[in-house]
Amino acid sequence: MIPASFDYTCPKTVAEAVSLLGQNPEAKILAGGHSLIPMMRFRMATPAMLVDINQLEGLSYIKEEGDWLEIGAMTRESELDRSELVRKSYSLLADTTRVIADPLVRNLATVGGNIAHADPANDHPATMLAYGAEVTATGPDGERSIPIGDFFLDAFTTSLSHDEILTAIRIPRAVEKSGGAYFKLERKVGDYATVAVAAQLVLNGDGKIASAGIGLTNVGLTPIKATAAEEALTGKVLDDASIKEAARLASEVAEPIEDQRGSEEYKRHLVRTFTSRALRKAQERAEGGGV
């Protein structure tokens, strides 16, 4: 299928890209293109202009700096997958990257695109909610930081303005006794999640939970942060009772609808099961095992 006609631009600087977006209200940003181009082929998206940000320099990196792990928005999923740093210290992120689409898609798809597209079925958003990440947006007035909890407004809708580009994502730097996990059910390789759950734990010296993060994929119009479940875990020891309660609270905050992937009840059941499994795995990893 052939996309509708559009004007193609390929700016060399972020400032130029921002200015093109500002001057062209019908323009869309083209990053890895693995959500946008399929939508254009189906003519579900018919942008008058594409602003290709693949040639912008300095937007592809993975580095620890200060209190953060900083990831450039144009970092490809395959680069995250291959990063020793991510594999060693950011298990939740490593888990997530590996289950996105398939290896060919991951060679071009970007972490920034996965988040900025705001498809509730995408995987990074829930993971970033569990981490308590921040998004860096660059617009005509420079950069601003947006807490990920304020980023997703609705399906395919974010708090970015039209002339802002998501240029980086920052995850709190890994600390001792922290770990996470991502559990996803997909009908076949490359499919979107029927349900997926991201969990991140930081433990105290006494083994109690210092902080918990839980994000849910594809059970609502936006990715969902299971705040009540997180709060119920804080200060507790992770045991059968606290896991059961957190899993129950997470499944209550989910808003799944019945579709070809399953009934509402089935999906709530999956949220309970995956929340339990992700928490157990997160704890195992926080204690230094289970890579």
Place this chain on the structure above:
Amino acid sequence: MSTHSITLKVNGEEHTREVEARLLLVHLIREELELTGTHIGCDTTSCGACTILLNGRPVKSCTMFAVQASGAEIASVEGLATNGNLHPIQEGFTEKHGLQCGYCTPGMMMTTVALLKDNPNPNEEDIRWGVAD
């Protein structure tokens, strides 16, 4: 609607073309360059029949605009054999009948070439992960 002059190398040979922005890379390869070994399967970015190597990395040529490939080096299935001799991957696929209907075989072979370049001795899990998982 913009048009662009692009130059790219395909299987070592340089080509320059005027293309509409919306022309997909796979259509450039098949219809303009007449290299029809690269197939279009699902047209939904799922199947991988259209896989080519873009600067050495396997990607789906249906999910990229031709204009984005300007300056790139592309390898398609036609570039595997040299001087009439099949590439070892083609030999291997033939010897083991490594196909079902064969439609996506060009993409499978390009993916395999890239996988083995990264990892010359993959185990079964590496192969499953590298090809499709």
